[in-house]
Amino acid sequence: MVQLVGSLRKELADSLSTCKVLVVGAGGIGCELLKNLVLTGFKNIEVIDLDTIDVSNLNRQFLFQKKHVGKSKAQVAKESALQFCPTANITAYHDSIMNPDYNVEFFRKFVLVMNALDNRAARNHVNRMCLAADIPLIESGTAGYLGQVTVIKKGMTECYECQPKPTQKTFPGCTIRNTPSEPIHCIVWAKYLFNQLFGEEDADQEVSPDTADPEAAWKPEETAARATASEKDGDIKRVSTKDWARSTGYDPVKLFNKLFKDDIMYLLTMDKLWKKRKAPTPLDWHQLENSACPQEDSPVSGLKDQQVLGVWGHCQLFQQSVETLSSQLQEKGEGAELVWDKDDPPAMDFVTAASNLRMHIFSMNMKSRFDVKSMAGNIIPAIATTNAVIAGLIVLEGLKILSGELESCRTIFLNKCPNLRKKLLVPCILDPPSANCYVCTSKPEVTVKLNVHKTMVLSLQDRILKERFGMVAPDVQIEDGKGTILISSEEGETEANNSKFLSDFGIRNGSRLQVDDFLQDYTLLVNVLHTEELERDVEFEVVGEAPDKAPPPQTNQEEVNSITNGNKDSAQPSTSSKGQLQFLNKGKFVSHHSSSSSDLKQQLEHGIN
Amino acid sequence: VKEDPVISEEEAAQYDRQIRLWGLDAQKRLRGSRVLLVGLGGLGAEVAKNLILAGVKGLTLLDHEQASEESCRAQFLVPVTARGQNRARASLERAQNLNPMVEVHADSDRVEDKPDDFFLQFDAVCLTGCSRDLMVRVDQLCSQRNIKVFCGDVYGYYGYMFCNLGQEHNYVEEKPKLVKPTGNSNDGPEAKKAKVDPNETTMVKKTSSFCTLKEALEVDWTSEKAKAGLKRTPVDYFLLHVLLKFRTDKGRDPDPQSFAEDSQLLRQIRDDVLEALAVSGDLLSDDFTSYCFSEMSPVCAVVGGVLGQEVVKALSQRDPPHRNFFFFDGRKGNGVVDFFGPK
Numbered sequence: 001m002v003q004l005v006g007s008l009r010k011e012l013a014d015s016l017s018t019c020k021v022l023v024v025g026a027g028g029i030g031c032e033l034l035k036n037l038v039l040t041g042f043k044n045i046e047v048i049d050l051d052t053i054d055v056s057n058l059n060r061q062f063l064f065q066k067k068h069v070g071k072s073k074a075q076v077a078k079e080s081a082l083q084f085c086p087t088a089n090i091t092a093y094h095d096s097i098m099n100p101d102y103n104v105e106f107f108r109k110f111v112l113v114m115n116a117l118d119n120r121a122a123r124n125h126v127n128r129m130c131l132a133a134d135i136p137l138i139e140s141g142t143a144g145y146l147g148q149v150t151v152i153k154k155g156m157t158e159c160y161e162c163q164p165k166p167t168q169k170t171f172p173g174c175t176i177r178n179t180p181s182e183p184i185h186c187i188v189w190a191k192y193l194f195n196q197l198f199g200e201e202d203a204d205q206e207v208s209p210d211t212a213d214p215e216a217a218w219k220p221e222e223t224a225a226r227a228t229a230s231e232k233d234g235d236i237k238r239v240s241t242k243d244w245a246r247s248t249g250y251d252p253v254k255l256f257n258k259l260f261k262d263d264i265m266y267l268l269t270m271d272k273l274w275k276k277r278k279a280p281t282p283l284d285w286h287q288l289e290n291s292a293c294p295q296e297d298s299p300v301s302g303l304k305d306q307q308v309l310g311v312w313g314h315c316q317l318f319q320q321s322v323e324t325l326s327s328q329l330q331e332k333g334e335g336a337e338l339v340w341d342k343d344d345p346p347a348m349d350f351v352t353a354a355s356n357l358r359m360h361i362f363s364m365n366m367k368s369r370f371d372v373k374s375m376a377g378n379i380i381p382a383i384a385t386t387n388a389v390i391a392g393l394i395v396l397e398g399l400k401i402l403s404g405e406l407e408s409c410r411t412i413f414l415n416k417c418p419n420l421r422k423k424l425l426v427p428c429i430l431d432p433p434s435a436n437c438y439v440c441t442s443k444p445e446v447t448v449k450l451n452v453h454k455t456m457v458l459s460l461q462d463r464i465l466k467e468r469f470g471m472v473a474p475d476v477q478i479e480d481g482k483g484t485i486l487i488s489s490e491e492g493e494t495e496a497n498n499s500k501f502l503s504d505f506g507i508r509n510g511s512r513l514q515v516d517d518f519l520q521d522y523t524l525l526v527n528v529l530h531t532e533e534l535e536r537d538v539e540f541e542v543v544g545e546a547p548d549k550a551p552p553p554q555t556n557q558e559e560v561n562s563i564t565n566g567n568k569d570s571a572q573p574s575t576s577s578k579g580q581l582q583f584l585n586k587g588k589f590v591s592h593h594s595s596s597s598s599d600l601k602q603q604l605e606h607g608i609n
Numbered sequence: 610v611k612e613d614p615v616i617s618e619e620e621a622a623q624y625d626r627q628i629r630l631w632g633l634d635a636q637k638r639l640r641g642s643r644v645l646l647v648g649l650g651g652l653g654a655e656v657a658k659n660l661i662l663a664g665v666k667g668l669t670l671l672d673h674e675q676a677s678e679e680s681c682r683a684q685f686l687v688p689v690t691a692r693g694q695n696r697a698r699a700s701l702e703r704a705q706n707l708n709p710m711v712e713v714h715a716d717s718d719r720v721e722d723k724p725d726d727f728f729l730q731f732d733a734v735c736l737t738g739c740s741r742d743l744m745v746r747v748d749q750l751c752s753q754r755n756i757k758v759f760c761g762d763v764y765g766y767y768g769y770m771f772c773n774l775g776q777e778h779n780y781v782e783e784k785p786k787l788v789k790p791t792g793n794s795n796d797g798p799e800a801k802k803a804k805v806d807p808n809e810t811t812m813v814k815k816t817s818s819f820c821t822l823k824e825a826l827e828v829d830w831t832s833e834k835a836k837a838g839l840k841r842t843p844v845d846y847f848l849l850h851v852l853l854k855f856r857t858d859k860g861r862d863p864d865p866q867s868f869a870e871d872s873q874l875l876r877q878i879r880d881d882v883l884e885a886l887a888v889s890g891d892l893l894s895d896d897f898t899s900y901c902f903s904e905m906s907p908v909c910a911v912v913g914g915v916l917g918q919e920v921v922k923a924l925s926q927r928d929p930p931h932r933n934f935f936f937f938d939g940r941k942g943n944g945v946v947d948f949f950g951p952k
Contacts, residue, residue: 004865006679007765007905032910035685039651039906056625059662062707084685084703144630145918303621303633374629381630384662385918388655392910396766396939399907410942417929418946422843424915424935425944 006041012403013041019402020044020109024097024126025116026073027051028382029140031063032391033116034077038085040395046110048093048102049074054343060384098125098472100519107133112401114138114394120165124439124470125520127152127160131440132521136401138394142414143380147390150411151397151430154440157409161470162434172537174213177206179273180362183355187376190355191340193259194347196241197250198325198338207241207259209267214536216270250326252319256285260357280361288312305370311360318353321346342377351376389414393425436544438469438524447527447543451534452507458498461487464540469524471517478505479512486513502528616640620710624664635925636664642924643667643730647720648737649674649696651904652763654684655913656735656920657704660711663921667712669731670704672697673719674738683904725750733757733920741826741853748773748822757923760822761916764852764862765901766939768912769845772919772930773819780926781812819933820950826850828949831887843945844892845936851879851893852901863902872898900940908939915944 005013021042023033026049037045051073053064063080064073072094081090095101098121107113107129115137117123123139130137130152137152139160152159175181176189192205239247248254264282268274292312309317324346329336340347348369355376356366373379393412400408410427418424438444448464465474465487473489486505488494497505507513509530516523529543616624616633620640628636642665646657649672660668674680676687676699684700691699695717705713720736720743728734734751736744736759748758752773761770786809829835855871855878856862863871875898883890915935922928931946938944 002868002899004868004902006683006865007900007903009899036907036910039683039685055622058623058708059625059627059664062658062662065706066709084688086689303616303628304618305621306633370629379626379629382626383630383918385659385914385921388659388910388914388917392907392914393942395907395910396942408940412942414944418931422945422947423943424931424946425911425937425942427942 008041008399009403012399015402016041017043019111020046021398022107022110022113023047023116024113024122025049025118026061026063026077026092027057027116027118028060028384028387029142029391029394030073030116031061031077032384032387033114033394034063034081034090035084036391036395038081038088038090040399043087044089046091046093047074047077048095048097049077050094050096056343060382060387062384097122100473102129103519104129104132104521107135110135112136112138112398114398115140116391117141121470123160125472128439128470128517128520128522130154131159136406138397138401140390140394142382142386142390144382145386145414145416147386147414148412149390149393149397151401151406151409153406153409155433156406157430158433159437159440161439162431162437167468170537173204173206174210174215174536177208177210178213178216178267178270179277180358180364181277183359183364183367184375186355186358186362186364187351187372189358190351190353191376193241193354194325194338194340194350197245197255197322198242198329199340200337201240201242209263209270211270213270213273216273218272245326250322250329252322253285255322256283256315256318256357259354260361261285264361278363281363283311283315283357283361285315288315303370305373306368308366308368309356311357311366314353314356314360314366317349318357321350321353325350342373342379348373348376386414389425439522443525444523445525445527447529448540449529449531449534449543450502450540451532452503452509452511452528452530453501455502455539456498457486457494457500457502457505459539460502461498465515468540468542469515471515471522471524472519473517475516475518477514477516478507479514480506489518620664623708623710627663631921631925631927635921635927638925639664639666639921641666642732643669644920644924645669645671645728645731645734646737647671647735647739649684649686649700650680650738650763651683651906651909652761652768652913652916653737654686654700655909656737656761656917657686657700658707659913659917660920661704661707661713663917664708665711665924667714668704669714669716670697670700671716671718671720671723672700673717679903683906684909720747728756729754731756733759733924735759735761735916735920737761740857742857745821745823745826752819752821757920758822759916759920759923761912762852763904763909763912765903765905766908767845767848767852767897767901768908768937768939769849770912770916770919770931770935771822771825772923772933773821773825774817774923774930776818778817778819778923778926778930779814780817780922780928780930781814782928783810784813785809786811815929817930817932825933825950826853839888839892843936843947845938845945846934846947846949847883847886847888847892848897848901849936850882850886851875854878854882865902868902871902875901905939908937911937911939911944 003010021037021044023030023045026034026047030047030049034045034047053068053071053073053076055066055069057064058066063077068076074092074094078090078092082088113126113130113135115123115126126137131154134154138149139152140149141147151157171185171188175185176192180186180189189207193207195202195205196207245255261282261284264280268279288311325338329338338347342348352369352372355372359366397409400406409430411430413426413428415424415426419426433440435441438446461474465471474487475489476487478484478486484505485494486497507528509528511528513526513528514523515526534541616637624636644660644665644667646653646668649657649670657668657670672695674696676691676694676696678692680687680696686700686703687696688699697715697717701713701715720739728747728751734747734756736747744760751758752775755775757775758773759770762768830839855875863875876895879893880890883892919931922930932948934949935944935946
């Protein structure tokens with residue numbers, strides 16, 4: 001005789017009260033998920049989140065109130081959940097799931113892990129930990145009106161990394177430095193400029209005109225000549241931007257004239273660039289100052305941030321923000337650096353001003369602070385209802401898993417509108433593991449194309465193994481018969497190797513590297529393919545995923561997949577990483593920002609195939 | 610709906626992530642809307658949360674029931690200490706704390722006892738846990754006066770949402786602006802003028818028409834056309850009839866405490882209902898009876914999420930509404946939208 005406890009069969013209800021589950025993330029999905037879990041009858045829940053509460057979370061992360069701003073999300077989520085279910089046993093960790101404390105043994109405590117994350121690095125990591133511990137993982141994501149849920153079970157389904165996911169889009173250096181054609185190029189430039197002036201200077205974030213731009217040369221030999229010439233006498237490259245700015249005392253007008261007048265005039269001398277493009281027009285501070293009209297009264301109906309300032313308005317904003325930021329820098333003392341943050345007003349003002357001035361120079365319509373913030377800050381719009389639906393689906397999948405009904409688990413997509421079959425929620429059968437997955441097969445292997453004479457050991461570690469292949473603490477041995485240790489995860493042990501090149505260790509075409517991440521219980525064999533012919537700005541390529549190779553045709557659903565991976569992985573260009581240029585959907589750039597509000601739906605409609 | 614033109618800085622900061630999705634105009638309309646929510650069970654609590662977070666002007670929680678031990682477990686607004694209190698009143702404090710900028714009221718009266726003009730103060734009415742007759746009456750009364758009507762319930766793993774936005778519901782849809790190719794060949798084939806932002810969009814005005822709940826429930830299945838369409842018809846529609854009949858006959862929903870008797874009654878009602886509708890008894894197997902007891906929290910979350918978003922869309926008059934039913938089957942993970950009513 002069937003016995004029910006509430007909606008559930010007694011056996012299931014009983015197992016809920018004894019099993020232990022882990023929720024990774026206490027944000028939009030996490031809050032809704034925690035609520036559903038306790039109301040459904042889960043008694044032992046652990047929740048982890050490294051973040052603190054921000055006022056912009058309050059439109060959807062309903063376990064938090066205004067008074068909680070600044071506090072730990074995991075901690076407050078736990079307290080709020082206990083309010084409506086005092087008998088639940090909840091443990092909260094204000095920590096990163098990538099902390100080595102959370103090892104395979106930690107994961108084995110749980111019968112089920114549920115992700116509620118917003119970035120790929122953590123997703124990759126939890127994916128590997130769950131594979132290592134052989135624990136079922138429910139993965140999910142939302143963006144705007146769209147969302148999805150899926151189940152990952154070792155040996156039975158695809159893991160999170162079985163399907164190559166589009167890497168963050170980056171723009172070529174010459175587009176950023178010389179020939180921007182879209183607002184986003186100017187915004188990326190402005191963020192680079194922030195770092196050059198106030199933050200950590202990065203050789204990959206140059207803002208000055210790129211004299212070695214191949215497009216600028218009338219003849220191919222010129223490019224090399226220009227490159228060496230600029231190194232010798234280039235008053236562009238000789239002094240670092242920060243040092244130069246410091247020498248002027250961060251004088252806003254001097255900075256303005258260099259960036260928006262002198263450098264632009266230099267670009268104009270590279271006349272081949274402007275043969276078929278509209279040439280930029282340099283700005284002059286004093287001219288603008290003298291011809292500035294009194295600012296019109298801002299219309300009252302829109303948000304203040306949604307107004308688009310005039311050129312002089314941006315000049316003033318530039319001046320104010322430079323003054324504020326330079327004094328902040330000074331206060332911090334010797335060797336200090338500022339970190340750009342979209343929620344830090346002067347930092348946001350600076351990028352708004354600098355990017356808009358550049359847009360104006362390059363004949364683009366200027367943008368409001370509101371819109372610049374969306375793009376610069378990789379903001380993905382978010383609402384409560386989408387997260388509520390997805391979190392409900394997560395628990396329903398979880399119940400299937402706990403009932404031992406893995407075959408009935410599905411990937412479920414939430415659409416904005418019903419599809420042709422009238423479905424708003426579309427369940428799909430789970431795919432089996434991919435035969436050439438470089439994570440979940442028994443002996444994962446990849447081939448990486450790079451230049452052994454130009455790739456440093458540090459780059460291998462940071463750019464390739466950590467960023468591209470998602471490892472947290474890699475150990476690298478060369479398969480040279482001697483088991484030479486190239487990289488050790490122990491701090492300091494192989495630091496001396498960092499700035500050496502791979503070829504210095506005898507690595508050449510056909511060499512093999514054994515890479516281990518012991519935390520993730522993951523071993524990857526890397527085959528090295530030496531090449532001298534990589535595209536400009538491209539440091540390495542993973543064979544089988546070359547940028548010029550069109551990605552496999554995706555359904556709308558897969559596009560949703562890549563979009564809902566979270567704001568930290570948006571197809572928006574990264575301003576920090578180099579890597580291959582990756583085009584989504586056969587050349588169409590899928591962005592998450594829009595001058596108007598939204599439109600992820602738009603992207604779905606543009607679709608593929 | 611009255612629009613207060615000025616959005617405060619506090620609102621701009623709090624609603625930032627949703628303004629970036631549906632725009633400032635939509636948010637202003639929400640801010641001017643008053644909603645009545647009937648029933649504070651599991652589904653009602655989810656809808657309340659969603660509407661309060663969205664930032665409506667006012668939300669009235671109407672429920673005559675008492676908070677039981679089960680309701681304390683079933684929803685997250687009623688404190689465990691509030692057993693015996695009126696459910697709407699018990700939910701008030703936590704509901705209000707979700708967003709102090711919304712005016713939340715609690716009312717412990719029965720819906721049936723409310724005079725007609727009570728409903729006129731609202732822009733939208735959302736009915737949960739109501740009998741079929743009551744829903745039909747309120748739907749008729751409200752839609753005549755251009756008040757948007759929503760109904761919804763959750764039964765175990767199953768749930769539905771219905772809406773009647775009137776015979777002429779106007780809304781806007783954001784569409785990409787068509788960029789005409791610049792045919793000017795003066796500067797050469799690859800010349801670029803000041804680049805048009807590829808993300809520019811335009812608002813297109815549209816209208817949608819809805820029928821009453823009565824019409825939606827009283828579809829005639831005896832016609833040849835209807836019979837032919839039966840194959841593509843979600844069986845959830847018929848399940849809804851069964852569950853509404855149970856509620857009317859027993860004055861309550863299937864109760865886990867009386868599982869055996871209620872299952873049997875459900876099967877009986879299924880036979881009666883399908884026969885009365887002149888459709889095959891095979892449409893609904895016995896299976897469903899095990900899975901329609903009690904409001905399941907995750908199912909309330911799904912249905913409440915969809916329903917909540919439909920209310921937001923209707924009030925903000927933005928984006929095409931789901932017309933006119935949404936059915937969710939939590940066992941299969943299926944969520945379908947379908948129209949029932951006169952063609």
